[in-house]
Amino acid sequence: MKEFMLLIRNEGDAKASLSAEQQQVFLKACMVYIENLMKNGKLKSAQPLVREGKMVSGSPGSFKDGPYNESKEIIVGYYHILAKDIDEAVAIAQGNPEFAYVKGAKIEVRPIKMMEESTSYIYPENK
């Protein structure tokens, strides 16, 4: 099993344009989606990110500590999932309710770089 990060990207505050009723339906759909991932043992964690934040840039000695620009495309949350390969991870991403309810939503699918798997190397004994 490999691990992937799904980074959920929205354009600005895209969800604010949903009616209260639509938000409820969307939330319900997300819960079903997440529960299914759990049932299949695919989910390690998933969390929303608060819309305020900071953007840090510059160099040691001269950091810029700017406000986070919430009107552009931002990451609204992440899913840390398990999948056998990137195709499966993409399929999981495609099932996310974001696409059905939130205009312009994007999901970035990134494999997590794991430690190299065992090569069955046997440590030589001192003979």
Add this chain to the structure above:
Amino acid sequence: MTAQTKISQLVEHLFRHEAGKLVAVLTRVFGPENIDLAEDVVQDSLVEAMDNWQYKGIPDNPAAWLFRVAKNKALNIINREKYQRKYSSEASYFLKSEWTAEPALNHFFSEQEIQDDQLKMIFTCCHPAISPDSQIALALKTLCGFSIPEIAKAFITTEENITKRLVRARQHIREAKIVFEIPYGENLEKRLNTVLETIYLLFNEGYSASRGNSIIRYELCEEAIRLAQIIAADKNIPQKGNVFSLLALMFLNASRFKAREDAEGNLLTMAQQDRSLWDNRMKDIGLRYLISATENNDISIYHILAAISAHYCISPDYESTDWAGILSLYDSLLQFDNSPVVLLNRAIAVSKVNGIEKGLAELELLKDNPLLKSYHLFYSTQAELYIQANHFSKAADCLKKAIELATLQAEKELLTRKLISIEKNNFNSMS
């Protein structure tokens, strides 16, 4: 039946059968160190059921209603206490995220997960960090829905004692930071043995002589069987020979439950029991388990005890029992357990196979055994054999010793009645 009574009975029934499952899943959610919180939530949910159903009537699926209410209470607690109480369970990471908290609870409350949680609960209750008498009290309280008064009655001790044991158990769980899981590797086999011992103890509490309320006693047997079946059904547990043999033993013994007492509640011996009252369905289940248990070649004490029980169950009457078979089983049993009851039962088997004098000779060999010297059953067994050999005055002497040493009033009375009838016989045969 009034609506009120109907509802109380339903809640009572639900408590017996669903509370254990609910406590198990909530313990998974909150972590073993929060077992008392799990129990509180279940208790609150049952109270709410009582209140709500009185006004709104009983819902179509009362168990599902109960589960939903408990789940919502759990969610509220998690949301309210997010940063206050520390949940160390594997669920806690999911519970900390707004996105995953409720789906996690929904998932945990699904059928398959709940089944597994009961299994984890059994193993948690039998963790070596908890003392043996606390283990069984904890299992009864959390898994079997027994109240503290009921547990106290079953173990013939005070409610205060039971409460102390439960408090200690919870303390040990916290101190040892016990994790809610099925152990693996070699820990699994060790823990499984403890679990089976606890279940057997539980069964015997229900099955043993003349104590307490017979309805509760039978429920103890039922609960023991139910827990063993959960283990038998689980795919994570590889070697099932011992579980199957324990189930065989329990079913075979339980099949005779209804015949064990006469109308006045006195215990009847195997010879006296009305075999038409034996439950054939349970006997058959027991025999099937016994066959499954012997598929690999490991033998446990439960295998032997089950085989002995099977011999009694399949025999049409007492005298046609395969005594030679039973004797050789008792010989094997001695290697596992050379306790007084085993030695005495073996002596009886000897008397059946090799004649009464040989049986008496066996008992003679045992008369200096420190465990038997002041054990009333030793003398009542001797008396029984003397009666069969028509040595009435020797029988009377033994009975007198037995009466002196017997602890339970009911037993003293039984032995006294026997003594009186012998003395009458003796008197008659002399005149």
